[in-house]
Amino acid sequence: MEKLKYALFTGCTAKQSTPEQMMSTMAVANKLGIELVELTEASCCGASHLQDYDDFLSLVLNARNIAYAEKHGLTMVTICNTCQLNTAMTKHRLDNNEELKAKVNEKLAEVGLEYKGTSPVTHFLYAIIDDFGLDKLKEMVVTPLSQFNIAPFYGCHNIRPSELQNETHKSAENPYNPTSLDDLIIACGGMNVDYDEKNKCCGFHAELQSPHTAAALTGNAIAGAMDNNADWMVTPCPLCHLKLDTQADHASEAIGREVELPVLHMQQMVGLALGCTPAELGLKHHVTKVDFV
Amino acid sequence: MSTEHKITTQNVNFKVFRFNADEDYLPYYEDYNMEVTSEEVVLDILNRIKWDHDGSFSYRRSCRHGICGAxxxxxxxxSTLACKESMNDMxxxxxNELTIEPLSKKRAIKDMIIDKADFWDKHAAVQPYLVAEIDEAPTSENLVSPEEENALDDADLCIQCGACHYACPAVEHNEDFFGPAAFAAAYRFSADVRDHSETRLADVNEEKQGVWxxxxxxxxAEACPKEINPIGKITKLHQMAFQEGIAKNxxxxxxxxxxxxxxxxxxxxxxxxxxxxxxxxxIVKHIPVALKMFSKGKIVPxxxxxxxxxxxxIKKLVKSSSTAKF
Structure with a gap:
């Protein structure tokens, strides 16, 4: 197989509140022989909030990010569900509306850039599943996670709206019964835990304005995983990770029971199975201690 | 017909939510095993449960054409409209193991029938009608151009079935939150050129119940059987608040x-x-979590x-491409 190469849109959290996500992404890519060219010019995607204020500005900024991936002639890979949503949504809208695309390109031309629509945008989870392949990953596992019950937490913006995700990813996901993360757990040798909240919302985007709703959703998710005997949770989204990892106290308060579970980034789980060290995966950066390694 | 259409059957086990608020302390699930044909929709199964198995089984139905929302x-x-959803797709x-439940288990009255009062109250609260000065003796038609109609973005297709409302986690945890269907209705009328409500947009922007x-x-978006994309309307209501200058600080x-x-x-x-x-x-309320995050190297100054x-x-683009003010 030809070496896989992508343009990496890190998003903002990987460089700030989830440094372990950046470390584990690079460690796993290295093990798998995937080359990631970091888009250091990229801006914030607007995190599904900027468009509430200024939709056109959000489109222009996201189109600029994609334009840099296009300059490299590479597929863009994201490592955050919300970056994935905003970027893929921008791409969808521009690729299906010539007039809008022309308006955006008029702005991008001011800085010598053009959005062409030539680079697909995918999440690293789907790059591993669709492009690298789980069979190949399985063969590379050196430390199977066989003693662990692992609860997948999918994160809304990788599975909804399904219309967008189906157009973006080869392995079309049923948002009511997603399988990608379960398949990844199994490929790493772990036992996948089924529970009602695995495809539900973590509450992240309403944390500031609606703290009770946000904390209750986080609490329900952790409680659902705990009640189904999960040893830990795994997520492809750093925003879900922030909620589940750092907000267990608020979550417990909101649902009236103590809940807490270690939560790994999808990359950290794969990294463990591939024999990366805890230091390489940044496990010390978790608020809820990862005590099983 | 030129193409041959073959009807197939499959064995399906249905786990069906049963509850009678007048008699039962707790709900329970009844199993029904059936041969399901490729022609059937979910409503056919509800009918067969009632007609062939248990006459007391209760559910709402009316038009069978995906328009009444019952x-x-x-x-x-x-969430699904039983009369529109093909069993094959399900x-x-x-x-072949399917669980049939009402839209909201906690609002169940009898089997599939729920108390939808919260839905209707919230719907009614957003002025789901045109607020306009009507000339009682008009001399010409009150025309709306196709472009102006397009601005409604299909929000007028809502059939008030409640699928989105009871799929919404914010509705579940915040009893004041109006919910996606009410917001879609608010958008439908606020986006109408004939409408002159002075309160609707402000109401749906209130902290307690509003879009934020x-x-x-x-x-x-996933639940809506009419593919109205309610969250898209919520986004538009956000944007309208800035356009109209009523976004609160x-x-x-x-x-x-x-x-x-x-x-x-x-x-x-x-x-x-x-x-x-x-x-x-x-921001002081975030200090305890922030300290924990800081100690783990999660906060960058x-x-x-x-x-x-x-x-x-980026600076240049923000300057040239900004379209909103606050």
Whole structure:
């Protein structure tokens, strides 16, 4: 197989509140022989909030990010569900509306850039599943996670709206019964835990304005995983990770029971199975201690 | 017919939610095993349960044409209009073990029938009608151009089935939250050129019940049988608040605006700066979590942020492409 190469849109959290996500992404890519060219010019995607204020500005900024991936002639890979949503949504809208695309390109031309629509945008989870392949990953596992019950937490913006995700990813996901993360757990040798909240919302985007709703959703998710005997949770989204990892106290308060579970980034789980060290995966950066390694 | 259409059958086990609020202390699930043909929709199964198995089984149904909105229920957690949803599609999605439940288990009255009062109250609260000065003796038609009609963005197709409302986690946890269907209705009338309501947009922007508490999970977009995309209407109501100059200076609004402030300064987000700008002095409540995060190397100070390369491009684009003011 030809070496896989992508343009990496890190998003903002990987460089700030989830440094372990950046470390584990690079460690796993290295093990798998995937080359990631970091888009250091990229801006914030607007995190599904900027468009509430200024939709056109959000489109222009996201189109600029994609334009840099296009300059490299590479597929863009994201490592955050919300970056994935905003970027893929921008791409969808521009690729299906010539007039809008022309308006955006008029702005991008001011800085010598053009959005062409030539680079697909995918999440690293789907790059591993669709492009690298789980069979190949399985063969590379050196430390199977066989003693662990692992609860997948999918994160809304990788599975909804399904219309967008189906157009973006080869392995079309049923948002009511997603399988990608379960398949990844199994490929790493772990036992996948089924529970009602695995495809539900973590509450992240309403944390500031609606703290009770946000904390209750986080609490329900952790409680659902705990009640189904999960040893830990795994997520492809750093925003879900922030909620589940750092907000267990608020979550417990909101649902009236103590809940807490270690939560790994999808990359950290794969990294463990591939024999990366805890230091390489940044496990010390978790608020809820990862005590099983 | 030129193409041969073959009817197939499959064996399906249905786990059906049963509850009678007058008699039962708790709900329970009854199993029904049936041969299901490829021609059937979910409503056919509800009918067969009632007609062939248990005459007391209760559900709402009326038009059977996907327009009255009465028969919305959940199959394996997925909101659906029973009369519109093909059984074949359900089996393709979920296999041969299907769970049939009402839209909201906690609002169940009898089997699939729920108390939808909260839905109707919230719907009524957004002025779901045109507020306009009507000339009682018009001399010409009150024409709406195709472009003006397009602005409704299909919001007028809503059949008030409640599928999105009871799929919404914010509705579940915040009893004041109007919910996606009410917001879609608010948008439908606020976007109508003939409408002159002076209160609707402000009402749906209130902290307690308003659009800002949307958790952005896209459950409503997924649930809507009419593909109205309610969250898209919520986004438009946000934008209208800025356009009309009624966006309040509160944490939710500053949170949306704060992204632009951060982007123009750093390209990337300044996470701490965003929370500080959004919360103002109320940021103190985040200190306990922030300290824990700091001790784990999860907080980067403003001076430690790696700014985007070619930041001048971003600054230029923010200047030339901004369309909203706060």
């Amino acid at each position: 028969c919305a229920i959940k199959v394996n957690g997925r 089996i393709d999605l979920f296999g 508490d949307c958790v952005k999970c896209f459950e409503c 509160n944490v939710a609004v500053r949170h949306a605006v704060g992204f632009k402030k951060s982007i123009v300064k750093n390209g990337v987000l300044d996470e701490g700066g965003l929370v500080l700008y959004s919360e103002g002095p109320a 403003p001076w430690g942020i790696t700014k985007s390369e070619n930041l001048d491009e």
